[in-house]
Amino acid sequence: xxxxxxxxxxMSVQEAETVTLSCTYDTSESDYYLFWYKQPPSRQxxxxxxxxxxxQQNATENRFSVNFxxxxxxxxxxxxxxxxxxxxxxxxxxxxxYGGSQGNLIFGKGTKLSVKP
Amino acid sequence: xxxxxxxxxxxxxxxxxxxxxSCEQNLNHxxxxxxxxxxxxxxxxxxxxxxxxxxxxxxxxxxxSVSREKKESFPLTVTSAQKNPTAFYLCASSVIRQxxxxxxxxxxxxx
Numbered sequence: 001x002x003x004x005x006x007x008x009x010x011m012s013v014q015e016a017e018t019v020t021l022s023c024t025y026d027t028s029e030s031d032y033y034l035f036w037y038k039q040p041p042s043r044q045x046x047x048x049x050x051x052x053x054x055x056q057q058n059a060t061e062n063r064f065s066v067n068f069x070x071x072x073x074x075x076x077x078x079x080x081x082x083x084x085x086x087x088x089x090x091x092x093x094x095x096x097x098y099g100g101s102q103g104n105l106i107f108g109k110g111t112k113l114s115v116k117p
Numbered sequence: 118x119x120x121x122x123x124x125x126x127x128x129x130x131x132x133x134x135x136x137x138x139s140c141e142q143n144l145n146h147x148x149x150x151x152x153x154x155x156x157x158x159x160x161x162x163x164x165x166x167x168x169x170x171x172x173x174x175x176x177x178x179x180x181x182s183v184s185r186e187k188k189e190s191f192p193l194t195v196t197s198a199q200k201n202p203t204a205f206y207l208c209a210s211s212v213i214r215q216x217x218x219x220x221x222x223x224x225x226x227x228x
Contacts, residue, residue, distance in 0.1 A: 004159075035216045043205060045160075045219035091159060095216075104150065104175065105209075105217060107159035 002027045004094050006108035013082045014116050020067075021077045021111045023092030031097035034068065034075045035105070039089040048090070051075065053097070079113075087115045120144065123208050123220035129228045130195065130202060138193045138223045140208035149191040150217060153177060154205040163206075166191055195225065203227050 003026045013019035025034070036048040051059045051068050058066050063080045079086055092108040121142045130136045142149065148167050152160040162175030166185040180199025185191055191210075195202045203226050211217035 033216070037216075037219075042221070044221045045207060045209075047216045047218065050216050093216075104162055104165055105160070107161075109157070109159045 002029070002032075002094050002096070002106050004092055004106050004108040006092055006111050008111045009109075010112045010114070012114045012116060013079070013086075015082055015084060017082055018078060018080045019082055019113065021079075021090050021092075021113065023075045023077070023108060025073050025075065025092070025094050027073070027094065027096075029096055029098070033095045033097060034066075035093040035095065036064070036066070036075075036077045037091045037093060037107075038086075039091065039110070040085075040087070045091070049077065082115050084115050084117060087113055089113075121208060121210055121218055121220035123206075123223050125223060126221065128223055128225045130225060131228060133197045135194055135196050136225070138195070138206055138208075138225070140191045140193065140220060141189055142191075142208075142210040142218075142220075143189060144210055144218065145188070146210035146212055146218075147188070148211050148217075149185070150209045150211075151175075151181070151183065151191070151193045152207045152209065154207060154222075160207060163193065 005024045032053045034051045038046045038048050049061045049064050065078045067076045089110045091110045093105045124139045150165045151163040161177050164183040166172035182194045206223045208220045209217035
């Protein structure tokens with residue numbers, strides 16, 4: 001079974017600085033997707049960024065980028081120019097590319113990010 | 118606007134009572150999911166449905182039931198058999214190659 005591990009329960013960053021959140025996963029599959037979700041105090045889950053395992057190029061969305069290391073099964077999120085609105089829980093998630101029950105998301109336990117003004 | 122609507126936002130349940138959480142989407146997604154979130158935890162899958170009139174148990178289905186009579190709707194019933202139902206419940210929908218989109222959640226409390 002696949003697992004997702006976020007080893008940093010809490011992180012802190014100064015406003016305008018850069019922070020990296022770590023995520024590792026375990027799978028025997030070759031085709032899958034990885035995601036980072038943000039959960040602000042409102043508790044709605046917001047998709048931040050998505051990476052396909054077959055794409056070597058790291059995904060980027062504005063100030064958010066990932067470092068995807070497939071061999072190491074690592075998928076870290078970098079937030080540049082941190083803003084106060086980035087403060088939230090961040091969840092890493094894995095999804096098999098195959099259909100059926102394997103298409104569901106498997107989540108890590110999350111990293112709580114604080115942004116200091 | 119396309120999206121997922123969960124209702125109610127807050128729900129209180131008495132001991133021994135069944136309650137139903139609503140989830141509606143107008144994104145034309147085939148797949149829908151119910152997740153449970155407890156404090157300090159990630160999300161755990163309760164039930165999912167890949168197509169109308171079909172659904173499958175997730176990791177923690179005991180004490181819950183669902184139906185999928187319409188593509189747009191995937192209600193979750195928390196039955197009296199669920200011994201610890203107080204939690205935050207999130208509904209999601211997706212197409213297979215994209216990340217699921219989530220509703221705003223329902224906070225269920227046993228009183």
